[in-house]
Amino acid sequence: MGTITTVNPATGADIETYEELSQEDAKKKVDACHEAFSKWKLVSREDRAETIKGLGNALRDNKEELAQLMTEEVGKLIKDSRDEVELCAAICDYTAGCGPAELAPEPRDPSNAGRGIVTYEPIGVIYGIQPWNFPAYQVIRYAIANLMAGNGVLLKHASNCTGSGLMIEKIFRQGGLPENLFTVLVIGHDTSDEIIKHDKVRGVTLTGSDDAGRHIAEAAGKVLKPTVLELGSNDAYMVLEDADLDLAAKVCAQARLYNNGQTCINGKRFIVTEKVYDEFLEKFVARFEAVKTGDPTAADTDMGPMSRTDLRDDVHEQVEKSVANGAKIACGGKIPDGPGAFYPATVLTDVKPGQPAYDDEIFGPVASVIKAKDDDDAMRLANDSRYGLGGGILSKDEDRAIELASKHFDTGMVFINVYGVADPSMPFGGVKNSGYGREHGGLGMREFTNAKSIFVGSA
Missing domain, CATH: 3.40.309.10 (Aldehyde Dehydrogenase; Chain A, domain 2)
Structure with missing residues (x-):
């Protein structure tokens, strides 16, 4: 196990030092997240939406403290940090408002049965690896969509904004999210690869460079796990x-x-x-x-x-x-x-x-x-x-x-x-070496769901 020390990029001064989790302790947190997911998946879409609305309120309640920490850790303009927290709260509002309908069962008329139903079911624990440039937004973008879908969520944040990740975990608990359903893993890259292999991790999402995307896609592909990758760009x-x-x-x-x-x-x-x-x-x-x-x-x-x-x-x-x-x-x-x-x-x-x-x-x-x-x-x-x-x-x-x-x-x-x-209403993602999959715009809520076909005949 090592340590992570965050540094203020405006002054060069150390901010805080954090102990990394051992692989054993990190895997225990995955197990706990899966256990929380097993209950959360049975909560109605409408009740999940109410909880997510509460997370948006909690983000607004803690806006100044989170904004100040983000600016201290990564050097963002303080006004941009405040705007970022507001955007995160707006994502919660949007998701709570349209999530139940986006994930609702859809009727079909199959030729081989009396009727058909397509349901969008949660698949399990989703592991997110996120960068430092938007310490709150990058987390909220994938976490809220997956929580709305009924999944559990893990976060490995960039080391230089470790404190921001841990504060978001605290804010989510304050906002009413069940214990362990959103879990921050303070870990290094070697342990991260082991988390991808964990049998209770069902999907992986990364925002980062195209080189990082290749590594994560290969690691997830070896264990046949779906990925969403938002990578570099030269817009x-x-x-x-x-x-x-x-x-x-x-x-x-x-x-x-x-x-x-x-x-x-x-x-x-x-x-x-x-x-x-x-x-x-x-x-x-x-x-x-x-x-x-x-x-x-x-x-x-x-x-x-x-x-x-x-x-x-x-x-x-x-x-x-x-x-x-x-x-x-x-x-x-x-x-x-x-x-x-x-x-x-x-x-x-x-x-x-x-x-x-x-x-x-x-x-x-x-x-x-x-x-x-x-x-x-x-x-x-x-x-x-x-x-x-x-x-x-x-x-x-x-x-x-x-x-x-x-x-x-x-x-x-x-x-x-x-x-x-x-x-939040518009799909976010790219093509070519900029990755694949979409976040936001309703599509993000379905990326890590099981589109399940149910065929119903007469009894």
Whole structure:
């Protein structure tokens, strides 16, 4: 057994140290979660919904304490942390409101029986492995859907937000969730692989990098367990010839810099048609140069630190490799002096294949601006990625943009003339190396259910 020490990325100061569970103790928690599930699955959908509504109320009751801890652990702007808790509560409200209907039995008219029924039954304990960039939302997104479905839920959170995970467990108990039904496992990677193999774990969900996704999918596949994977991305935002450039610069800056540039569905590549390239770039760079980086708890701070210094250094290495292969720095690109994991808002131009800024995901506040010959070329470049989570289109012609989004953009989500992170009513997920499966939008409640066919003849 080891220990985990959380660190404030704005100051470098230690926050708290936690003891990791032994494999034996972790497996006992899985058994306890399964026992809680065996009772919870028999609770009516309507009563589950009432409990989940109570979890949303408990999140709101503890909003400030949870928000402050998230900001301390991962460097989020305090206003973003508060908004995140509100989003989590809204997910509870949405799920409680529509969950009973989404999971209701459906009548069928089979040819080989008098009538048919399709039921959506819980399958058991679902193991979630979650990242640090949204310490509450990433947990709530999969946990609430699965609790509504009647499953039990395990969480292995990112080590640097261990405290946030444990606080959510405490808030859920306060909100009325039965004991052990949602359980945090403070464990390392080796023990995590053993949890996947546990016979009482029936499904696994991961939000993380595509490399992590391959590992988890392989481990779960060996024991024939279903997975939902939400992985990396290199989202493209296309600025077409007819775009409102002031709006485009604003939306694209938001898309890149939200959450200190550390969001899977951040815009990362900004593909601009040649006709408007120079004017857009001027407006875009001006917004990045105006960003005030500093204390994430201060009301006037625009961007806080990255979550860890090693991740900040990884981003800087990607920038340097891109520059070595021909990219140019329009602004930013230098690690500032002083403590903390800070990195400036950075814009790269002359971005081409063979550079990390084009090929890979840069998980920090670095924008790659790419010139396209025309709108058709912009669409080609947008799809020239192994990823396919989200993307954006900036255009005054909404009907044309919708057609491009639906028929040509090879991603799971598209934002037109706006940037957004998530909404509980809309499916969330990607294609290609960005993973598979969906969360939110009703679909998330059914991902880990048994769609059971019941054929009924005359007695």
